Amino acid sequence: xxxxxxxxxxxxxxxxxxxxxxxxxxxxxxxxxxxxxxxxxxxxxxxxxxxxxxxxxxxxxxxxxxxxxxxxxxxxxxxxxxxxxxxxxxxxxxxxxxxxxxxxxxxxxxxxxxxxxxxxxxxxxxxxxxxxx
Amino acid sequence: xxxxxxxxxxxxxxxxxxxxxxxxxxxxxxxxxxxxxxxxxxxxxxxxxxxxxxxxxxxxxxxxxxxxxxxxxxxxxxxxxxxxxxxxxxxxxxxxxxxxxxxxxxxxxxxxxxxxxxxxxxxxxxxxxxxxxxxxxxxxxxxxxxxxxxxxxxxxxxxxxxxxxxxxxxxxxxxxxxxxxxxxxxxxxxxxxxxxxxxxxxxxxxxxxxxxxxxxxxxxxxxxxxxxxxxxxxxxxxxxxxxxxxxxxxxxxxxxxxxxxxxxxxxxxxxxxxxxxxxxxxxxxxxxxxxxxxxxxxxxxxxxxxxxxxxxxxxxxxxxxxxxxxxxxxxxxxxxxxxx
Numbered sequence: 148x149x150x151x152x153x154x155x156x157x158x159x160x161x162x163x164x165x166x167x168x169x170x171x172x173x174x175x176x177x178x179x180x181x182x183x184x185x186x187x188x189x190x191x192x193x194x195x196x197x198x199x200x201x202x203x204x205x206x207x208x209x210x211x212x213x214x215x216x217x218x219x220x221x222x223x224x225x226x227x228x229x230x231x232x233x234x235x236x237x238x239x240x241x242x243x244x245x246x247x248x249x250x251x252x253x254x255x256x257x258x259x260x261x262x263x264x265x266x267x268x269x270x271x272x273x274x275x276x277x278x279x280x
Numbered sequence: 281x282x283x284x285x286x287x288x289x290x291x292x293x294x295x296x297x298x299x300x301x302x303x304x305x306x307x308x309x310x311x312x313x314x315x316x317x318x319x320x321x322x323x324x325x326x327x328x329x330x331x332x333x334x335x336x337x338x339x340x341x342x343x344x345x346x347x348x349x350x351x352x353x354x355x356x357x358x359x360x361x362x363x364x365x366x367x368x369x370x371x372x373x374x375x376x377x378x379x380x381x382x383x384x385x386x387x388x389x390x391x392x393x394x395x396x397x398x399x400x401x402x403x404x405x406x407x408x409x410x411x412x413x414x415x416x417x418x419x420x421x422x423x424x425x426x427x428x429x430x431x432x433x434x435x436x437x438x439x440x441x442x443x444x445x446x447x448x449x450x451x452x453x454x455x456x457x458x459x460x461x462x463x464x465x466x467x468x469x470x471x472x473x474x475x476x477x478x479x480x481x482x483x484x485x486x487x488x489x490x491x492x493x494x495x496x497x498x499x500x501x502x503x504x505x506x507x508x509x510x511x512x513x514x515x516x517x518x519x520x521x522x523x524x525x526x527x528x529x530x531x532x533x534x535x536x537x538x539x540x541x542x543x544x545x546x547x548x549x550x551x552x553x554x555x556x557x558x559x560x561x562x563x564x565x566x567x568x569x570x571x572x573x574x575x576x577x578x579x580x581x582x583x584x585x586x587x588x589x590x591x592x593x594x595x596x597x598x599x600x601x602x603x604x605x606x607x608x609x610x611x612x613x614x615x616x617x618x619x620x
Binding site for chain 1: 299302305306310366369370372373374375376378379382385386392393394398
């Protein structure tokens, strides 16, 4: 009962209106033994970073379907830096054109998982990038 | 703030830095903060600890959101500890209470933390009371503790909080549900939320009838059990607290000022009557006993050796000895002066 659990914030920044994918991922992470803080739709970058700080998460999982990722992700990373959360990993899901992926990884995103990604892949990625202790 | 320099480093850190507080809460949750908890304990005791419990879907999170907003309007700082269940199968959890608390973002006077029960069954996690102590020592005026969606036996909140609010909603059960033992009995204040829904009159009637049936008494936790003690001998007949029923609509904030007024009244009553100390002493005693049990077991295992302990378990399994005699045997062996 005293074991360390991986804590993940799952959030949807921006204005797109459905969170089916985010919920599927949240549930898969739960089934993998992680603690998922689910914050729901239409979160601002400020709300996401504030929640990540208060919840002391290891990973922020973002779902963006609107195409606004090139605006939202840099803003979130910038706020994380301002709050000293550089060690928190960011994982992105949703609709992301292939050519944006290397740019996002370069910015500091740890993984990008588009449509058709296997939830097991996401789980394995998170376990790999979060070094406990 | 010259006083700050005299504070232990951990207390100064969690009062000044929200990240330090968040980090400490994680260590507490992982049972890795004994030294910090010892250092901050003397600096607690100022916050009002308010528990909010009730069945799933009664609107606890939305109500907590409204209460926090109302306390902020009074200029009080608020922290929220929201507990959700851990999956018994995977050990994971989805903690969703923040979804209903989005109005509170961007306010430095509010701190929200979600936690999973991690296998504990009483409505809270085993480390919840230590988390509350950290938030208290961090200087928040109000600590709101939201339990898991509770049924009839998740009553741990009554010993962790000073004022316990039980939230009901129309349409959840008949008057027999209301007279069953358990969660309704721990209420210092009963809230009927969703008071604009049909059926609210019959819910109110059932709850009023339940309260009228009850004897005036004070509830305290004793040996980990909730005990009723007659109120009159301690307090005098008029001084006893009468559980009020407050109607709210958490989606628009109706009734929340009345609820806050009742909470303030209850706090004044707890202090003036001496009941606060009575409850606190009983629940601290139960907590120390529980911690002592854990320590004694660990100590005993160390004395007799885990291998020997397991050998005794095997003897019980073969029905050579019954569990009670086995425990007596192990205790006798541990107090004997021998090397395992």
